[in-house]
Amino acid sequence: MKVQQTIAEIEQMLNKVTALDDPLFERLEHDERKGVQQLIHKFRKQFEAQRLLEEKFLEMNVFEKKYRVEGYHYIAGVDEVGRGPLAGPVVAAAVILPKDFFLPGIDDSKRLTNLKRQEYAEIIKEKAVAVGISFISAEEIDRINIYEATKKAMMSAILSLNPQPDFLLIDAMKLEMPYPSESIIKGDAKSVSIAAASIIAKTARDNWMTEMAADYPDYGFDRNMGYGTLEHLQALERKGITPCHRKSFAPIKEMT
Numbered sequence: 028m029k030v031q032q033t034i035a036e037i038e039q040m041l042n043k044v045t046a047l048d049d050p051l052f053e054r055l056e057h058d059e060r061k062g063v064q065q066l067i068h069k070f071r072k073q074f075e076a077q078r079l080l081e082e083k084f085l086e087m088n089v090f091e092k093k094y095r096v097e098g099y100h101y102i103a104g105v106d107e108v109g110r111g112p113l114a115g116p117v118v119a120a121a122v123i124l125p126k127d128f129f130l131p132g133i134d135d136s137k138r139l140t141n142l143k144r145q146e147y148a149e150i151i152k153e154k155a156v157a158v159g160i161s162f163i164s165a166e167e168i169d170r171i172n173i174y175e176a177t178k179k180a181m182m183s184a185i186l187s188l189n190p191q192p193d194f195l196l197i198d199a200m201k202l203e204m205p206y207p208s209e210s211i212i213k214g215d216a217k218s219v220s221i222a223a224a225s226i227i228a229k230t231a232r233d234n235w236m237t238e239m240a241a242d243y244p245d246y247g248f249d250r251n252m253g254y255g256t257l258e259h260l261q262a263l264e265r266k267g268i269t270p271c272h273r274k275s276f277a278p279i280k281e282m283t
Contacts, residue, residue, distance in 0.1 A: 106225040197221070
């Protein structure tokens with residue numbers, strides 16, 4: 028008499044399956060145990076979710092493919108984070124990805140969990156042809172305004188790339204640079220290169236703000252990343268401003 032496999036054993040087998048058309052699924056369809064059918068449902072959902080991520084990834088390569096066909100090789104995605112907070116720098120990143128880069132699930136950094144952003148940031152740094160990051164301080168934001176500071180951060184990130192790009196894909200902004208470019212509205216959700224830059228910039232800024240939280244624990248910088256949460260605003264009333272606050276931003280400018 029053939030011994031029936033346990034549900035745990037079947038799960039181990041399913042963990043090794045790499046495609047929905049694997050014959051194992053068809054064989055397990057005849058196993059009437061509720062636990063087995065739940066496993067099949069779970070793994071099919073996982074495969075379907077992965078398929079959708081891969082489809083999205085291919086869609087997000089449209090701009091990169093278009094310009095590679097036109098003869099460009101070093102296509103840099105450019106994005107920034109931190110225009111709205113009351114404290115901390117504005118940070119920009121520029122990323123040149125290799126032609127064979129493959130990371131389904133990559134997206135606008137705001138749509139990812141912190142854990143997933145950190146994981147993806149490490150993969151991007153490891154696989155990228157080049158990564159450039161630029162920080163513009165709160166002091167300089169106050170001096171030249173946030174719009175100019177954002178442009179400066181983006182241009183500085185681009186200029187720090189090695190090798191230099193031959194084409195730029197930029198999230199929303201128009202930059203005066205010696206390279207052809209395309210500005211894409213909501214580009215961090217439409218271009219894999221801009222999404223990669225978004226993730227690099229976001230993780231770099233979040234890490235910086237977390238470090239500042241150790242120096243200024245009352246403001247919750249590791250939780251609000253400098254945005255004007257209730258906790259942050261109450262700390263401003265109690266403790267006043269710090270060197271990393273933007274004095275040109277309301278309500279801080281009324282406090283100086």
